[in-house]
Amino acid sequence: MKTAFLIILLLHGIIHILGFVKSYGLAEVPQLSLDIPKSLGNLWLFCAILFLTVLILMIFDKPWWPFFAIAAVILSQTLIVLFWQDAKFGTILNIIILLVSIPAIGKFQFDNMVQKESKELLSNIPGKIAEKMNKDDFSNLPGIVQKWMENSGLVGKQKIVSLRLKQKGELKTKPQGKWMTFTAEQYFDVNNPAFVWVTDVTAFPGIHLSGRDKFYDGEGEMLIKLFALLPVVNEGKNEKINSGTMLRFLGEICWFPSAALNQYISWEEVDANSAKATFSFKNKKVSGLFTFTGNGELKSFEAERYYGAGEDAQKEKWLVEVMSYKEIEGITIPNKSKVTWKLPEGDFNWLKLEITELEYNPQKIFD
Numbered sequence: 001m002k003t004a005f006l007i008i009l010l011l012h013g014i015i016h017i018l019g020f021v022k023s024y025g026l027a028e029v030p031q032l033s034l035d036i037p038k039s040l041g042n043l044w045l046f047c048a049i050l051f052l053t054v055l056i057l058m059i060f061d062k063p064w065w066p067f068f069a070i071a072a073v074i075l076s077q078t079l080i081v082l083f084w085q086d087a088k089f090g091t092i093l094n095i096i097i098l099l100v101s102i103p104a105i106g107k108f109q110f111d112n113m114v115q116k117e118s119k120e121l122l123s124n125i126p127g128k129i130a131e132k133m134n135k136d137d138f139s140n141l142p143g144i145v146q147k148w149m150e151n152s153g154l155v156g157k158q159k160i161v162s163l164r165l166k167q168k169g170e171l172k173t174k175p176q177g178k179w180m181t182f183t184a185e186q187y188f189d190v191n192n193p194a195f196v197w198v199t200d201v202t203a204f205p206g207i208h209l210s211g212r213d214k215f216y217d218g219e220g221e222m223l224i225k226l227f228a229l230l231p232v233v234n235e236g237k238n239e240k241i242n243s244g245t246m247l248r249f250l251g252e253i254c255w256f257p258s259a260a261l262n263q264y265i266s267w268e269e270v271d272a273n274s275a276k277a278t279f280s281f282k283n284k285k286v287s288g289l290f291t292f293t294g295n296g297e298l299k300s301f302e303a304e305r306y307y308g309a310g311e312d313a314q315k316e317k318w319l320v321e322v323m324s325y326k327e328i329e330g331i332t333i334p335n336k337s338k339v340t341w342k343l344p345e346g347d348f349n350w351l352k353l354e355i356t357e358l359e360y361n362p363q364k365i366f367d
Helices: 002-023 038-059 065-082 090-122 143-151 239-255 257-261
Strands: 162-171 180-189 194-204 207-216 219-226 230-236 265-271 274-281 284-292 298-306 315-328 331-343 346-360
Touching: 002 038, 002 065, 002 090, 038 065, 065 090, 090 180, 090 194, 090 207, 143 257, 143 265, 143 274, 143 284, 194 239, 207 239, 219 239, 239 257, 239 274, 239 284, 239 298, 239 315, 239 331, 257 265, 315 346
Parallel strands: none
Antiparallel strands: 162 180, 162 346, 180 194, 194 207, 207 219, 219 230, 265 274, 274 284, 284 298, 298 315, 315 331, 331 346
16 A cells, blocks of 8 residues: 555656656657746646655655645645646545545654653653562562562562563454454553553554553543544543553553552452452552462453443453463563453453563663
């Protein structure tokens, strides 16, 4: 699809060069019967340069290409109107370029917003982490949680205060819906609990949703835009979203287990293989149940979470199940998992995800 668009840009640029050639009499151009003054011929050349600039910017993946494309379309269409008899079919190419460029501007603005939020989150992280963990650090935790800390390989490692990761997977929005592929990036501040998660979802071939979940200063936000431009969901800073994002943070400490030591999480032993964790922050509180194997491998996390964000949303059981593990930077974490809503009418497995990249204590966002 990108290749086809690049070809359109190239052809449209060449067509505008013909207007310049015609105006200066450099060659016969039978496709253009009207005379073109040299002053306007220069504009035809400038327009061609604009389209070719867009072509080059796209080849090198420069995100600001659509602004040049919009300028080129405006100038091109003005020239087409002036020479409508010869150039009217160029309007079709301009419409195509416009339909591609407008969503690209939305994506540019969306990405800028997310990058700003992610950089702000990581700006609070200290530059050097000298503190290393030992078995005594875990002594106040329930026995099975201690085993989890040791089994994860935390002993002798630096305390985790931040991380960045990449994901891929599939999701669906309703039980009978189709699976949609997605990729995502996520950033965590562990000392001052917060995260920014951004995703690109392929709803249909050529149809993309851009999403951002955010938990910051004890409040959650959820934003989903079609083509990164048209809001589909824009909810935040209410009881249901705040609770949901807090539960998400609590469940996702499986990727940075040393967070279990932070004072904002308290633990209560339930039985030999499970423990209840309570996350308290900014006068808000949520709880969930972590279940483990006998040797301390995490099996699942479950909690009562609001199903939806509307006024009539009710709490339902939300279950995260670990499917496999992987060692990253010497720490063993769940790298594949699935998430299921346990609804009265039956289970709704809505998410399957895989961690494809993870870095602890980073100082900057992904390029």
